[in-house]
Amino acid sequence: xxxxxxxxxxxxxxxxxxxxxxxxxxxxxxxxxxxxxxxxxxxxxxxxxxxxxxxxxxxxxxxxxxxxxxxxxxxxxxxxxxxxxxxxxxxxxxxxxxxxxxxxxxxxxxxxxxxxxxxxxxxxxxxxxxxxxxxxxxxxxxxxxxxxxxxxxxxxxxxxxxxxxxxxxxxxxxxxxxxxxxxxxxxxxxxxxxxxxxxxxxxxxxxxxxxxxxxxxxxxxxxxxxxxxxxxxxxxxxxxxxx
Amino acid sequence: xxxxxxxxxxxxxxxxxxxxxxxxxxxxxxxxxxxxxxxxxxxxxxxxxxxxxxxxxxxxxxxxxxxxxxxxxxxxxxxxxxxxxxxxxxxxxxxxxxxxxxxxxxxxxxxxxxxxxxxxxxxxxxxxxxxxxxxxxxxxxxxxxxxxxxxxxxxxxxxxxxxxxxxxxxxxxxxxxxxxxxxxxxxxxxxxxxxxxxxxxxxxxxxxxxxxxxxxxxxxxxxxxxxxxxxxxxxxxxxxxxx
Numbered sequence: 146x147x148x149x150x151x152x153x154x155x156x157x158x159x160x161x162x163x164x165x166x167x168x169x170x171x172x173x174x175x176x177x178x179x180x181x182x183x184x185x186x187x188x189x190x191x192x193x194x195x196x197x198x199x200x201x202x203x204x205x206x207x208x209x210x211x212x213x214x215x216x217x218x219x220x221x222x223x224x225x226x227x228x229x230x231x232x233x234x235x236x237x238x239x240x241x242x243x244x245x246x247x248x249x250x251x252x253x254x255x256x257x258x259x260x261x262x263x264x265x266x267x268x269x270x271x272x273x274x275x276x277x278x279x280x281x282x283x284x285x286x287x288x289x290x291x292x293x294x295x296x297x298x299x300x301x302x303x304x305x306x307x308x309x310x311x312x313x314x315x316x317x318x319x320x321x322x323x324x325x326x327x328x329x330x331x332x333x334x335x336x337x338x339x340x341x342x343x344x345x346x347x348x349x350x351x352x353x354x355x356x357x358x359x360x361x362x363x364x365x366x367x368x369x370x371x372x373x374x375x376x377x378x379x380x381x382x383x384x385x386x387x388x
Numbered sequence: 389x390x391x392x393x394x395x396x397x398x399x400x401x402x403x404x405x406x407x408x409x410x411x412x413x414x415x416x417x418x419x420x421x422x423x424x425x426x427x428x429x430x431x432x433x434x435x436x437x438x439x440x441x442x443x444x445x446x447x448x449x450x451x452x453x454x455x456x457x458x459x460x461x462x463x464x465x466x467x468x469x470x471x472x473x474x475x476x477x478x479x480x481x482x483x484x485x486x487x488x489x490x491x492x493x494x495x496x497x498x499x500x501x502x503x504x505x506x507x508x509x510x511x512x513x514x515x516x517x518x519x520x521x522x523x524x525x526x527x528x529x530x531x532x533x534x535x536x537x538x539x540x541x542x543x544x545x546x547x548x549x550x551x552x553x554x555x556x557x558x559x560x561x562x563x564x565x566x567x568x569x570x571x572x573x574x575x576x577x578x579x580x581x582x583x584x585x586x587x588x589x590x591x592x593x594x595x596x597x598x599x600x601x602x603x604x605x606x607x608x609x610x611x612x613x614x615x616x617x618x619x620x621x622x623x624x625x626x627x628x629x630x631x
Binding site: 235239242243244276277278279324326364366367368369372375376379380382383384386387388 | 478482485486487519520521522567569607609610611612615618619622623625626627629630631
């Protein structure tokens with residue numbers, strides 16, 4: 146069943162814009178009477194029937210949706226966009242397929258290239274949501290400096306578990322990290338911050354500590370930023386399935 | 389520390405070929421006296437000192453290696469190369485970073501494009517091994533038709549656990565799959581076959597069953613082939629850490 150993203154859809158007649166109409170008519174070769182699905186990215190998936198397909202507009206008759214509960218618990222990842230944007234977009238696609246709930250792009254002291262492509266990243270997530278047949282679109286927050294992101298979690302009561310994945314710090318061989326499989330609790334929302342290319346600076350790691358983050362490691366091997374971030378999504382799900 | 393791949397290296401003087409010499413001299417701007425590391429991909433990592441750097445050759449003085457034990461248990465993945473080769477190469481990079489031991493590319497009934505790029509795939513694995521500072525290079529087997537791959541595991545005594553990840557089969561709603569987190573044992577070598585784009589055919593799934601494979605699922609959402617394959621690598625490691 147072909148699925149479309151329609152954030153504002155309701156039961157009844159629904160018009161698709163030019164881009165989706167072209168996709169429906171020319172790529173999928175849909176005809177009046179064909180069945181499709183519309184997902185609003187907020188848990189509702191609507192059955193729909195094609196009424197008409199033109200070059201600039203397509204009209205659908207939309208039925209009563211199936212509603213899927215919001216994923217629980219939820220994982221929020223803080224990740225610095227990588228220097229090569231394709232690596233970050235790859236990560237967004239995979240993280241959505243694997244069930245991340247929220248992504249907070251962060252700018253860090255060692256972020257080499259501070260280019261935010263919010264619309265493009267959003268489209269990547271939408272495509273991955275459709276492809277993986279998820280009912281919930283991960284929330285993509287505006288990119289923000291790390292310092293401001295830390296302000297949002299400071300002093301939260303009954304907040305999510307806070308974790309920080311960083312590499313060994315040569316200047317501080319005494320700094321300890323726990324294995325993520327030991328440190329991350331099951332059944333709890335979590336925020337996990339992933340070291341950027343070049344890692345967090347010692348000052349940043351200390352700021353995380355002051356904000357209540359637990360330092361964790363994902364093993365003895367050096368993972369690329371986007372690999373570590375995806376590993377975190379899988380670890381979150383498997384810890385919740387196995388612990 | 390910069391690491392090079394040198395499968396035949398031994399302690400003593402060692403000559404790098406033109407490609408690696410150019411990389412050492414022009415990209416890394418190494419000079420006589422600089423320290424580097426050589427990994428043979430078979431568990432040995434050798435310290436080395438640059439003796440001379442020319443355009444066509446570089447000479448190193450190689451010391452006594454540190455030896456790392458072979459990863460245990462080991463995961464072998466059977467994966468059909470994807471239609472778009474960049475998705476498969478992305479998978480190879482990440483699977484190496486995350487610790488896969490062996491990759492068996494397979495041709496299936498629904499493989500759309502049977503193009504084997506063995507040398508290129510090998511180079512992708514070498515780069516990922518260097519980048520993630522692993523001492524063991526994953527073994528890349530020659531691509532083989534599924535039927536022949538199945539012959540290699542039939543009737544093995546005390547062999548690895550055999551798993552098969554496929555999607556629901558519309559023609560056989562009665563076919564059951566176990567969750568991979570329940571089905572995959574800890575502490576045992578495993579072979580896991582990942583459904584290609586378009587999935588295995590019902591006949592192929594029956595052939596897997598006859599060969600002793602346990603059908604598994606990675607959750608209710610539809611994962612791309614390369615996402616499912618990487619999920620399998622991460623699940624293998626997390627199951628061995630958590631179970």
